[in-house]
Amino acid sequence: MTHPTDALTDDLARALRTTLQVAMLAGQDIARRRENRLRQAQQDSEQRAAALTARLRAEQASAEAQLRPVHSPRWWTAATPEILANTYRTAYAWKDQSPLAADTLTRLDEQLTQRHGIDTSKLGVDPAAVADKVEAVMNERIAREKATEPYTERGFTIVEDRPAGRGFIPTWDLRQASGENVDQETIDTAPAHWAVYLARDKETGDWTPEYFCTDPDAAGLNRPIPPLHLAYEDWWWEMAAEHQIAEIHDQFIHNGSAYGIAHMQDQISRRYGIDARPFAGLPDDLAARISSVNAERDKERADDKGTRERVDAAAAIAQTDAIDKSADRRQTSEATAQSAQEPAPSPREQQEFADALEWAKQAVPRDAERYVDTVGRRQDAARETIITGWEVAQSKGWAADHAPALAAQFAQSEASANREDYLTARTELIGEWTTAGRPRVDVISALAPPAVPFKYDSKERRDALTATLTAAGVDPDAIAARLAADRDNAHPIGAPVAGASSSPKARKGDRSAGVEVSTERGDR
Structure with a gap:
């Protein structure tokens, strides 16, 4: 027996598989074009190669801003097949240059297997008309959904595949109590006992309904002796x-x-x-x-x-909800136990985290939101992420003036695809900065908005940015990723949404109220 829920799940899985194939193809194309451009630039002149490298770093920063939310469960709740494909394409394109992209790609693979039963290692990449197939599938789904709306409103059950089995009896195998065949009027009087499958007419292309009775006894119908x-x-x-x-x-x-x-x-x-x-x-x-x-x-x-x-x-409860709920219920007792076992943060540590949180509201607003909006273990994890990012920003700023060789070594590890090298270099950088007394560097001023405010969400700004990047020779896919990252960070943490104008301006707000400008920049 075919169940509508099973059919929808299978259809979504098939659509996701095909969409991910397109994402992998696009990712490979982006990476290949980027390598060709870099090789050509190196052949032309070292100066052009250096300029292109700088642009690629900017593109990488934009791509990483788009990929960071993938590690949040809330992102997966709202992710559509199109969003998954775009994100997968970006992660696939940057996996060899960005440790964050490599981690994100691993996360995508794991979650696609757990949530949708899709093993990306078995998908393969078939360049033969994959994009056309995806477009046809999506267009057919939209057309079918539109055609089924009148039947759903009248109370019929909609099935995506032609059903079979004892639970779905076709009209030809049914008779009314009077012995007459089942007609449309009989079907319309009891839509709750009927399922509808819409099939395409091969000649006209119109949707033709096929009716299947799900409960003949309740509908008052008989099943005669068949041939x-x-x-x-x-x-x-x-x-x-x-x-x-x-x-x-x-x-x-x-x-x-x-x-x-x-x-x-x-x-x-x-x-x-x-x-x-x-x-x-x-x-x-x-x-x-x-x-x-x-x-x-x-x-x-x-x-x-x-x-x-x-x-x-x-x-499922043991793996997800139970963990979160039990963590929330035990928050008070855990905090009490922790305070008894661990010494309270020193005034210097408290001030450092306050500074780190102010920095995070501008540099990595999503991490700041996670700290502000969550409690218990999730808040502790967000706190550690903010502290690490702030320490990296501080130590990088200090090393640029006091340990340039160490700064260059860390910059090289950031561009490397080797995650272990990056973590080792990061630990060494923060360690040297700590040994020097953890001197403060003004990392917030570097994130300040332009002196002349601009319409952050306006179409004019996005068009101007697109034109500037296009003139600079930035790849169109990288431009799309940059604009997507801008939209993700458009509303700064704590900024009111209701009643806002259609073209809000980015501005530096009252830090005491927790309102700061959101940017695309961020350190891991």
Whole structure:
């Protein structure tokens, strides 16, 4: 039996697989074009190569700003197939240059497997008309959804695939109580007992509805004895009613058809475990016996389904919600226990985190939001992320003037795809800065907005930015990623949304109120 929920899930999985293939293709194309441009620039002149390298670093920063939200569960809740494809393409394109992109790609692979059952390692990359196939699938889905709206509003059940089985009986196998065939009026009077499958007419292209009754008894319909030749079709046995099987068996006996009798008895024995020979001439008794077998099977299936659902629900709760809820419930007791076991932060540490949080509201606003909006373990994790990012920013600023060799080494590790090298260089950089007494560097002024405010969300600004980047030779896909990152960071943390103008301006707000300008920059 085909269930609408299963059909929708399979359809989404298929669409995601195809969309991810396009994302991987696009990612490979971006990476290949970037390598070709860099190689050509190096051949032309060292000066052009240096300029291109600077632009690529800016593109990398924009791409990383787009990829950071992938590590948040809230991002996955709202992610559509199109968003997944765009993000996967960006991560795939930068995986060899950015440790963050490599980590994000790993995260995408893991979550796609867990949430949608898609193993990206088995997708492959088939360049043959993949984009056309995706476009056709998405257009067909939109058209089908639009065509099904009138049926959904009237109370019909919509199925994505042509159904089969005992739960979906076609109109040709049904009769009204008067013996008349089922007509449209009969169907329209009880839409709750009918499912609709829309099929494309090959000649006209129009959507043609096919109706299947989900409960003939409730709809007041009967199932007549079908033509005897259907007994030789496997698909008919999947939908046949008990009395239809018994009546056809009796018809073969009445006609003296030895082959038909043998076939029916073999099918009844194989499918229901019943010896039909003692029921010769007793169709009602045979129908009752088959009904009892089906009832037992339905009960077993319902019990198995309930057990599976309970087990799956328990596992899901144990992995996600239970962890978060129990963490929230234990927040007070954990805080008390922690305060008893660990010394309270020193005034210097408290001031450092206050400064780090102010920096995060501008440099990495999403991390600041996570710290402000969450509690318990999730807040602690956000705190550690903010502190690490602030320490990296401070130590980089200090090393630029006091340890240029160390700063260059760290910059090289940032551009490397080797995550271990980056973490080692980061630890060494922060360690040297700590040894020097953790001197402060003004890392917030570097994030200040332009002296002349601009319309951050305006179409004019985005068009001007696009034109500037295009004139500079930036790749169109990188421009799209940059604009996507701008939209993600458009509203600074704490800024009111309701009642805001259509073209809000970026400005430096009152830090005491927690309102700061959001930028694309951010350190890991």
